[in-house]
Amino acid sequence: MPKENAGKITSMTTIKEIAKLAGVSRSTVSRVLNNDENVSDQTRVKVQTIINKTGYQPSPVARSLISGRTHVLGLVVPMIVSSLFRDPFFSILAQGISSACTLNNYTLMLWLIEPHSEQRIYDNILNNRLIDGLIVSSSKIGDRLIERLIEKKTPLVQVGRNDCPGVSSVDADNIHGAMQAVKHLVSIGRRQIATITGQMELYSGVDRLAGYKRGLVESSLPILDERIAFGNFTEESGYNQTKLLLAKSKFDGLFVASDTMAFSAIQALQEAGLRVPEDVAVVGFDDIPAAAHNHIPLTTVRQPIQKMGSIAAQTLIDQLEQKDTSTARRIILPTELVIRDSTKKSAFSNHYAPDQVQTTT
Amino acid sequence: MPKENAGKITSMTTIKEIAKLAGVSRSTVSRVLNNDENVSDQTRVKVQTIINKTGYQPSPVARSLISGRTHVLGLVVPMIVSSLFRDPFFSILAQGISSACTLNNYTLMLWLIEPHSEQRIYDNILNNRLIDGLIVSSSKIGDRLIERLIEKKTPLVQVGRNDCPGVSSVDADNIHGAMQAVKHLVSIGRRQIATITGQMELYSGVDRLAGYKRGLVESSLPILDERIAFGNFTEESGYNQTKLLLAKSKFDGLFVASDTMAFSAIQALQEAGLRVPEDVAVVGFDDIPAAAHNHIPLTTVRQPIQKMGSIAAQTLIDQLEQKDTSTARRIILPTELVIRDSTKKSAFSNHYAPDQVQTTT
DNA sequence: CTGAAAGCGCTAACAA
DNA sequence: TTGTTAGCGCTTTCAG
Numbered sequence: 209m210p211k212e213n214a215g216k217i218t219s220m221t222t223i224k225e226i227a228k229l230a231g232v233s234r235s236t237v238s239r240v241l242n243n244d245e246n247v248s249d250q251t252r253v254k255v256q257t258i259i260n261k262t263g264y265q266p267s268p269v270a271r272s273l274i275s276g277r278t279h280v281l282g283l284v285v286p287m288i289v290s291s292l293f294r295d296p297f298f299s300i301l302a303q304g305i306s307s308a309c310t311l312n313n314y315t316l317m318l319w320l321i322e323p324h325s326e327q328r329i330y331d332n333i334l335n336n337r338l339i340d341g342l343i344v345s346s347s348k349i350g351d352r353l354i355e356r357l358i359e360k361k362t363p364l365v366q367v368g369r370n371d372c373p374g375v376s377s378v379d380a381d382n383i384h385g386a387m388q389a390v391k392h393l394v395s396i397g398r399r400q401i402a403t404i405t406g407q408m409e410l411y412s413g414v415d416r417l418a419g420y421k422r423g424l425v426e427s428s429l430p431i432l433d434e435r436i437a438f439g440n441f442t443e444e445s446g447y448n449q450t451k452l453l454l455a456k457s458k459f460d461g462l463f464v465a466s467d468t469m470a471f472s473a474i475q476a477l478q479e480a481g482l483r484v485p486e487d488v489a490v491v492g493f494d495d496i497p498a499a500a501h502n503h504i505p506l507t508t509v510r511q512p513i514q515k516m517g518s519i520a521a522q523t524l525i526d527q528l529e530q531k532d533t534s535t536a537r538r539i540i541l542p543t544e545l546v547i548r549d550s551t552k553k554s555a556f557s558n559h560y561a562p563d564q565v566q567t568t569t
Numbered sequence: 570m571p572k573e574n575a576g577k578i579t580s581m582t583t584i585k586e587i588a589k590l591a592g593v594s595r596s597t598v599s600r601v602l603n604n605d606e607n608v609s610d611q612t613r614v615k616v617q618t619i620i621n622k623t624g625y626q627p628s629p630v631a632r633s634l635i636s637g638r639t640h641v642l643g644l645v646v647p648m649i650v651s652s653l654f655r656d657p658f659f660s661i662l663a664q665g666i667s668s669a670c671t672l673n674n675y676t677l678m679l680w681l682i683e684p685h686s687e688q689r690i691y692d693n694i695l696n697n698r699l700i701d702g703l704i705v706s707s708s709k710i711g712d713r714l715i716e717r718l719i720e721k722k723t724p725l726v727q728v729g730r731n732d733c734p735g736v737s738s739v740d741a742d743n744i745h746g747a748m749q750a751v752k753h754l755v756s757i758g759r760r761q762i763a764t765i766t767g768q769m770e771l772y773s774g775v776d777r778l779a780g781y782k783r784g785l786v787e788s789s790l791p792i793l794d795e796r797i798a799f800g801n802f803t804e805e806s807g808y809n810q811t812k813l814l815l816a817k818s819k820f821d822g823l824f825v826a827s828d829t830m831a832f833s834a835i836q837a838l839q840e841a842g843l844r845v846p847e848d849v850a851v852v853g854f855d856d857i858p859a860a861a862h863n864h865i866p867l868t869t870v871r872q873p874i875q876k877m878g879s880i881a882a883q884t885l886i887d888q889l890e891q892k893d894t895s896t897a898r899r900i901i902l903p904t905e906l907v908i909r910d911s912t913k914k915s916a917f918s919n920h921y922a923p924d925q926v927q928t929t930t
Numbered sequence: 931c932t933g934a935a936a937g938c939g940c941t942a943a944c945a946a
Numbered sequence: 947t948t949g950t951t952a953g954c955g956c957t958t959t960c961a962g
Binding site for chain 4: 233276
């Protein structure tokens with residue numbers, strides 16, 4: 209890097225002025241700017257000197273008007289209040305996406321969807337012609353936004369499962385993750401394993417329940433309705449559904465579909481006079497940092513959020529730049545069981561498989 | 570709202586086509602688009618009908634080329650790893666900013682600064698001509714980015730204290746917050762109050778230390794060097810500095826400049842055989858959600874992060890739209906003491922003053 | 931009240 | 947290898 213563009217003249221130069229200063233035409237300057245071969249070395253140097261001296265930067269807006277591309281990616285995240293305050297999911301995802309953008313010379317535009325102004329923001333996003341493509345995170349199953357984006361042919365990558373043909377997606381392996389959780393409980397001797405599910409409007413909720421069931425089946429344990437309580441990922445539901453479970457069934461293991469719910473579930477268990485993990489062993493999901501803290505006997509399933517972000521961004525960029533054939537990609541990243549209890553303090557990694565990449569048409 | 574723009578033709582229409590369809594000139598369409606008065610009602614209706622029917626949206630890029638404005642705000646956040654994973658600060662701030670943007674028909678562009686690619690991102694931001702103005706959060710004292718932005722005359726609002734003349738800022742009242750903390754400790758009978766500071770490269774670190782000192786002075790207690798340990802907001806430093814404090818002084822109260830550090834401080838205290846809060850009462854800062862959890866005897870000082878975000882955005886937008894005189898504003902929002910200990914479970918609000926707004930030239 | 935024409939800053943044929 | 951010309955989609959004088 210040449211010793212930091214010092215002595216830069218802070219101005220709003222245009223290509224015209226550069227051309228004048230260099231004594232060439234605007235096209236020539238443009239050629240230099242775009243590394244066109246058809247410029248003599250002499251001219252190139254002359255022009256480049258002026259460009260450096262003035263600190264000239266071509267207007268991205270003018271460029272976009274011609275190219276039809278802005279080099280801007282959009283990120284849409286629904287902000288469910290509960291998760292916002294506890295969960296670094298969004299921060300970490302954004303970090304992954306942001307670094308992939310930087311790497312590829314893209315910038316990132318952000319929409320946080322608050323439930324009450326959903327419609328307005330949707331219109332805003334849909335009519336926004338400033339972005340080249342969009343990453344949509346954790347949308348509800350059958351969300352109208354996705355449909356409309358598809359109609360508009362917006363290049364799209366979904367973070368989380370998505371069944372729309374033609375839409376790429378990046379997801380954690382929620383099914384396998386939940387299976388890991390159940391099997392862990394089985395491995396420490398639990399046989400009566402209950403669950404508190406997430407929202408059934410989210411694939412993460414649906415898939416974690418599916419994984420729970422499959423884990424039971426593969427362990428030759430029965431699936432009992434009375435051991436399934438339907439939460440919605442909020443702390444409150446974790447508490448209430450635990451009370452409900454306690455009322456209607458007996459269990460010595462509990463798989464909770466999110467750490468946030470798991471915290472309040474543990475609280476409810478303790479209030480009911482049960483010891484965790486002695487009487488009921490609990491496994492959560494997400495590995496939120498509060499769990500890493502002292503005295504919380506919570507084993508959990510971790511998803512590679514940052515990686516999901518960067519892969520999503522990279523997938524979208526590849527798609528935009530046609531680096532790959534325009535087939536949709538379904539990428540599923542492995543989860544990791546993090547064992548954290550009184551007896552064992554350190555995290556135990558268990559990568560069960562290399563990244564799975566499926567390609568569909 | 571007319572029954573949701575149904576039957577919209579999903580196309581990339583231009584003003585030219587609308588003009589042709591409506592049988593008028595492009596100028597007239599433009600006038601309708603911009604609510605110009607000089608259009609007959611008849612024509613207006615005719616044109617508007619076509620616009621609605623086609624779902625036409627004018628290209629923001631073309632508009633920007635003319636107006637020189639993009640209606641895009643930038644947000645720059647340094648991503649210190651430690652805070653990223655524990656701290657919802659960024660999420661909440663972004664939420665506040667985002668909602669103000671939506672309200673004003675702006676969109677938000679995001680840069681997360683990872684320490685290792687700082688220089689590259691700075692150049693990226695500085696040369697980005699896509700944004701009308703920038704919100705910079707928690708930058709280090711004397712950060713080169715701010716200087717360079719000022720040179721470039723980028724409209725700017727700082728989240729956090731900033732002394733540059735001409736730069737508006739929105740900050741929590743860290744000084745008063747720390748005073749609240751100290752006075753609380755005094756009020757519960759502590760007289761030997763130590764502190765673990767934040768990073769001295771951040772105003773939040775500096776100001777919280779200043780508030781600690783002022784709190785002692787106003788309580789007629791001595792300021793002792795041996796009771797001050799310099800941390801850097803990371804969990805690790807909280808732990809180490811507590812050990813250090815324990816080695817060099819005796820204290821029955823501890824003000825820690827962030828909850829993140831406070832957690833590990835408590836751990837260190839407990840490992841040293843001290844009871845919290847009986848032997849040492851601890852007050853943190855930030856009110857991070859993990860603190861809200863069971864069994865953590867941590868009183869803390871809360872800052873109105875979301876509000877800071879929305880006010881920052883609104884201030885910037887006002888500045889851009891010249892709604893106010895172009896004087897810089899320094900806005901300082903009050904903090905709130907949140908008492909949370911074994912004896913008292915519910916949060917106790919203590920608004921000490923209405924918003925303070927200072928205006929400087 | 932409406933249309934024709936010029937131009938925002940840049941790129942991309944097409945000539946020279 | 948270079949300059950000239952047109953035009954991306956829109957707004958904005960300036961005539962009419």
